[in-house]
Amino acid sequence: MATTEIRITGFGGQGVILCGYIIGKGASIFHDQHATLTQSFGPEARGSACSAQVVVSGDRILYPYVTAPHVMLAMSHDGYITHKDSMAKDGIILYEKDLVKLEKLGPKQKAFGVPATRIAEELGRKIVLNIVMLGFFAGATDVMPAESLRKAVESSVPEGTEELNLKAFDRGYEYAVKGSKTKAEAEVA
């Protein structure tokens, strides 16, 4: 069965690891896939650039690390630059529009931006930008049904913040569905 490698990158404090955790949880607990999350540890995980990697597959994942991610969620320019060259040739880059300055893509690569920080700020809490990114990811890819990921968000965020986070997720999702070509194409098909 198909395997999807996903990398989430950003700087410490943006909720990069939580993003990876929620994707993995959505795929393995709320959908019927296997999902393995690995993350970079050490000083880099405690402040500056950090990244989380998720492998999602219909079969048991034997090799736990990503090698050429099919999807990248980029929440910082540094992270994007560090990891862009390792992307799959037909990979999709989902990036935070105001934080990442996109460079030239490979011929088969695609990229879609979302103003996740501004959306999060509109919701009153900049901190939910990672959840906006997740909603955007749910709308722009077909790794798992959006509902699975939404459930993973609901069960992973701190108690009392569910409503805000789900709103953030929905806003990211809507942005992808309305603004993203791939999604539009998918819907037509």
Next chain:
Amino acid sequence: MKADPKNVLTGAHYLDGNHACAEGAIAAGCKFFAGYPITPSTEIAERVSRRFPLLGGVFIQMEDELASMNAILGAAWGGKKTMSCTSGPGFCLMMENFGLGLMLETPTVLVNVQRGGPSTGLPTLPGQADMMQAKWGSHGDYEVIALAPDSPQESFELTIHAFNLSEKYRMPVLIMTDECVGHMTEKVVIPEADQIDLVERRFTKKKPGEAWPYDPADDGGISPMLPVGEGHRFHITGLTHDHRGYPVINAEAHEQNVRHMIDKVVKNADDIIWLEEKDIDDAEVVLMAYGISSRVMQPAIAKARKEGIKVGQIKMVTVWPFPEKRVRELASKVKSLIMVELNCGQMFLEMDRCAAGKCKTGLVGHFGGTVHKPEDIYKAIKESIK
């Protein structure tokens, strides 16, 4: 005996190997944990410290690993199921009193989340290079039991198994996991408490004055323990001792003491050793591995099989005692045995020794810091049939 439902977080969770290990300990009834922070094992201690207060357990962060190892022995004699975790240099510091645990015949569980070494090495990256230290790291002759999980699910299950083995054989049991498994997050399904079998502490049924700490059990098996505070007023020592626990400093007593500790494991090896074998019957080449390496080798094996190469595999769920008998059998049947491990050849030495020249042996080693590339394992398979 079944697990206490209060201790069991039944359900499907998305956990890393370290958190799953902590849940395994809690489900097994661990009620005392002494530890010292060290990457990449600390999450085990952190989770236990969060979970214990409402479960009647005590977590204590000790001043160092020497203290942690001793505290879990002291509390084990105080009647608790106990555990500690560590990595790298911390494992070195625990070795002295791991030996005390063996000598006192104390049930406890010690987890080593292996990282790259020697010295500070690679604190945040995986290795499997403490395998010989696990076997020989404390001074003197002894046998150990060590388990190697390959996933968070197995980290949960094998931690419970480690507690059970430690009670059954009345000795410290090691979990030799690694940074990759410890920090990898996957789905972990925790069953209902009544699906979890536990081995409980066996205490003597004899009256005070009649029992000694190392009396053989009535059936001649592993001695039951003496409880503290119930009038036995017994003595135990790290010195060579007799069944009374009294020091006896001579060659005969030492032989008897050490032989007893070794026999517990060697004579029960068939009960302890747990191998998962696949495609062995027609195999010309057999790959052996444990922990994360036993997972990573599988794509290479599948690829070779697809090409018609007769490859079999053995995943060593228990790494110590080494499956000597099985390797000897296979060596006279197959063309080649290959060990896949994240070190420069440790368990390979055991495999090579047991093969005793009857077949080719090979090592797919790795210095650690990451896991093997499946293509390197595949190349080794191809090489072995040339």
Next chain:
Amino acid sequence: MSVQTKQLEERVHPMEKLLRMDRIPHIWCPTCGLGTTITALAAAIDQMKLDYDNIAVVSGIGCTGRVAGYMKVDSFHTTHGRSIPFAVGLSIAKPKTKVIVFSGDGDLISIGGNHFIHTARRNMDITVICVNNFIYAMTGGQVAPTTPLTAKSATSPYGCYEHPFNLPLLAASSGASYVARWTALHIRRLTTALKEAISKKGFSFVEVIAPCSTLYARLNKLGSGLDLMKFYHDNSEIKHGADLKDVDIEFQSKITVGKFVDIEKPTYLECLNANNKRVFGDKYQPYGG
């Protein structure tokens, strides 16, 4: 057999009920300070009418480390320096058991020094008895962190030139609830101190200045063990509540003894229970073993 020998053989040692008579004779040298110290502990336990079943003695390695092997209570002979952390685990698992660590200066303060200060800091409910003979005796008389300046040892043959620890100051500044020092010949006062220490809720520490007749006395030409024991006793000055900065021990000079610290403060387990109660409220079942 003479009548006198027969009488002697039939006599029962007054502390027999607390000693493993099946292990006597012991390994210690004649006139070692351990004899009186153990007698004082046995007397203290006896006078306090403690249930022997609820006492545990934990020792490390060295001459004093062998004490656990002769006390007829639940007793644990651990590794060098590690008696305290073993006792910590035991004490937490069995809070109703009086856990007494009985070991030497090298064991408790050198190799085990880190455990000593941290266990005092936590105010763990254990009693630590340190028999200080200023030397590593079991291994043949090497210099210790307690050896007074200029004193000779097997590894300070030209005299010790390292500043020694002041144990009461170390214990008190680390957080001990009870600190006392006596010599091995202050038997009555030592017994009283041990009773107070054992009754004390929290970390209690008693230093016992004792002669090493075979090594320290011989290497420093100080006469017999008995001479040295008397010297320590006769040159001690009782000063309860002394300023601990002033209780350093110099070579063959005055030794300040007395009860230095006797305070009340919550123990490790009391703090643990109070904190969990504060956080979890009624959901929390206080830990009691």
